[in-house]
Amino acid sequence: MKVAPWPKELADRYRTSGLWRGETFDDMLRSRAADPRVAARIAVIDTTTTLSYRELDEHVGRLAAGLVGLGIGRDERVLLQIPNRADYVIVVFALFRIGALPVFGLPAHRETELVGIADAAGAVAIVTPRRIGAVDHHALAETVAARVPSVRHIIAADDLASLYADPVDHDRSDPSEMAFLQLSGGSTGIPKLIPRTHDDYLYSVIRSNELCGVTADTVYLATLPVAHNFPMSSPGILGALYVGGTVALTESPTPSVAWQMVERAGVTMTGLVPPLARLWTETAEAGTDFDLSTLRTVQVGGARCPDELARRIGPALGVTLQQVFGMAEGLVCYTRLDDPEDVITATQGRPMSEADELRLVDEDGEIVTEGTGFLETQGPYTIRGYWADRSPESFAPDGWYRTGDVVELTPEGNLVVRGRGGDRVNRGGEKVSAEELEEQLLAHPAVRDAIVVAVADKFLGERTCAYVIAALDDEPPTLPVLRKFVRESGLAEWKLPDVVKVIEQFPETGVGKVSRKRLRELLAQN
Ligand code: OOB
Numbered sequence: 181m182k183v184a185p186w187p188k189e190l191a192d193r194y195r196t197s198g199l200w201r202g203e204t205f206d207d208m209l210r211s212r213a214a215d216p217r218v219a220a221r222i223a224v225i226d227t228t229t230t231l232s233y234r235e236l237d238e239h240v241g242r243l244a245a246g247l248v249g250l251g252i253g254r255d256e257r258v259l260l261q262i263p264n265r266a267d268y269v270i271v272v273f274a275l276f277r278i279g280a281l282p283v284f285g286l287p288a289h290r291e292t293e294l295v296g297i298a299d300a301a302g303a304v305a306i307v308t309p310r311r312i313g314a315v316d317h318h319a320l321a322e323t324v325a326a327r328v329p330s331v332r333h334i335i336a337a338d339d340l341a342s343l344y345a346d347p348v349d350h351d352r353s354d355p356s357e358m359a360f361l362q363l364s365g366g367s368t369g370i371p372k373l374i375p376r377t378h379d380d381y382l383y384s385v386i387r388s389n390e391l392c393g394v395t396a397d398t399v400y401l402a403t404l405p406v407a408h409n410f411p412m413s414s415p416g417i418l419g420a421l422y423v424g425g426t427v428a429l430t431e432s433p434t435p436s437v438a439w440q441m442v443e444r445a446g447v448t449m450t451g452l453v454p455p456l457a458r459l460w461t462e463t464a465e466a467g468t469d470f471d472l473s474t475l476r477t478v479q480v481g482g483a484r485c486p487d488e489l490a491r492r493i494g495p496a497l498g499v500t501l502q503q504v505f506g507m508a509e510g511l512v513c514y515t516r517l518d519d520p521e522d523v524i525t526a527t528q529g530r531p532m533s534e535a536d537e538l539r540l541v542d543e544d545g546e547i548v549t550e551g552t553g554f555l556e557t558q559g560p561y562t563i564r565g566y567w568a569d570r571s572p573e574s575f576a577p578d579g580w581y582r583t584g585d586v587v588e589l590t591p592e593g594n595l596v597v598r599g600r601g602g603d604r605v606n607r608g609g610e611k612v613s614a615e616e617l618e619e620q621l622l623a624h625p626a627v628r629d630a631i632v633v634a635v636a637d638k639f640l641g642e643r644t645c646a647y648v649i650a651a652l653d654d655e656p657p658t659l660p661v662l663r664k665f666v667r668e669s670g671l672a673e674w675k676l677p678d679v680v681k682v683i684e685q686f687p688e689t690g691v692g693k694v695s696r697k698r699l700r701e702l703l704a705q706n
Contacts, residue, residue, distance in 0.1 A: 184565025200379035213237030246343030254279035291670030365611035388415035453609030482609025510562025527594035
């Protein structure tokens with residue numbers, strides 16, 4: 181299956197310099213399981229299951245055979261909606277083994293998102309447990325399957341064993357081809373699918389391991405939803421598995437649950453978004469009986485970590501903080517573990533690879549050499565296009581990815597994230613596309629027009645404010661009414677508006693477009 185290719189000259193360079201190694205994710209698991217020093221070590225642990233590398237490989241082989249038996253084939257897309265459980269790892273590697281392509285849905289996605297993703301990907305199957313908490317995910321998957329004709333199978337992620345069959349041989353995947361599809365944090369309502377190859381993604385994992393000090397003794401806790409790029413590969417669960425370390429998983433990120441797993445598995449490292457980092461920090465500052473002494477590194481990323489919080493995390497949790505600024509499209513920046521304190525607490529680090537190229541541009545695309553600018557990038561693990569070529573405007577004419585982030589470069593070459601264009605709200609790491617929410621709000625009969633902007637929030641960093649023009653003067657839409665409406669339209673809970681403001685007309689820019697900037701200023705004033 182083809183991905184938008186890197187220019188030949190770059191691809192040759194990445195290959196000859198050994199960044200792209202010609203290794204697949206299935207090669208990786210097979211060789212760990214075959215290595216007598218690694219085979220018996222714990223690969224994966226959750227609250228009910230513990231698997232050694234050999235056992236994981238056996239489960240993967242039997243499930244892979246079962247999936248082939250269902251008729252799922254190479255290059256076919258399979259939408260996953262699996263929480264942080266050992267089953268997730270088994271399913272992903274079984275799909276890798278047969279060369280089918282996982283599409284990384286999140287447990288919080290609801291009908292509208294799942295239909296959009298399944299449809300755009302042409303998914304042939306959905307894998308989800310029957311329930312996650314109070315939600316009937318099997319019923320949800322059935323609704324999606326009824327609306328998306330390509331979906332032929334719904335597979336129960338909590339009953340994988342019913343599919344197990346005797347292992348069979350599989351053709352090896354081409355490392356330069358697509359391994360899976362990630363989802364973009366997105367500034368549009370249409371789901372953008374991010375094709376990542378074995379070569380490019382494995383390079384990012386291996387390089388992340390080097391600079392995050394991940395070894396066979398690392399126990400990485402997936403605290404954030406594991407399908408997300410950050411806990412998946414920065415260095416995440418794939419990093420830990422690559423070196424024969426241990427992946428621990430927790431379904432709840434709150435201290436009272438997650439810290440039980442820290443104690444039980446002897447967790448050394450995890451990644452958090454800023455609101456969770458605040459919760460962990462404040463809980464630890466207040467005093468805890470949990471033994472967190474095995475924790476060495478806590479990463480924070482996904483959204484801007486306030487400097488004030490960054491200064492408290494290390495002392496409170498007894499760890500080294502690492503800031504991570506990354507994106508599912510590729511580029512990931514890290515502060516280094518031995519950076520000076522002020523770099524760790526006040527910057528978002530620098531690119532992981534010397535082959536990452538960065539430039540800052542202004543609104544017209546002109547290069548900016550001083551101060552802040554929009555970040556654009558190309559490199560050995562940054563995509564050149566979305567799958568099925570959606571949103572060509574996200575790429576500059578020469579193929580560089582336009583991150584949309586406004587950043588500043590310090591003299592030492594570290595990045596400080598200053599914000600981004602007005603089309604997306606970053607709600608503590610969970611991104612809300614203004615366009616997607618506006619579209620849903622416009623469908624409500626009491627709404628004539630709607631514009632969604634970010635409002636500053638101490639806990640989440642940003643929250644979602646919907647400015648609406650009422651359709652009828654005597655029935656202005658209210659927050660509870662619009663939240664209920666958006667929830668029922670099938671969007672994930674994190675996308676519901678936090679604030680609704682009814683306004684008579686939107687302020688305009690000089691050219692007659694709605695000025696989001698002016699709306700944000702209005703919000704800041706009151
Ligand atoms: C990560 O990936 P996505 O794809 O959910 O979101 C990417 C966007 C970035 O473009 C930026 O706007 C924001 O999230 N972001 C940050 C940040 N980390 C991500 N903004 C400020 N400070 C940070 N530290 O969020 C992601 C992917 C891999 C590793 C880490 C995060």
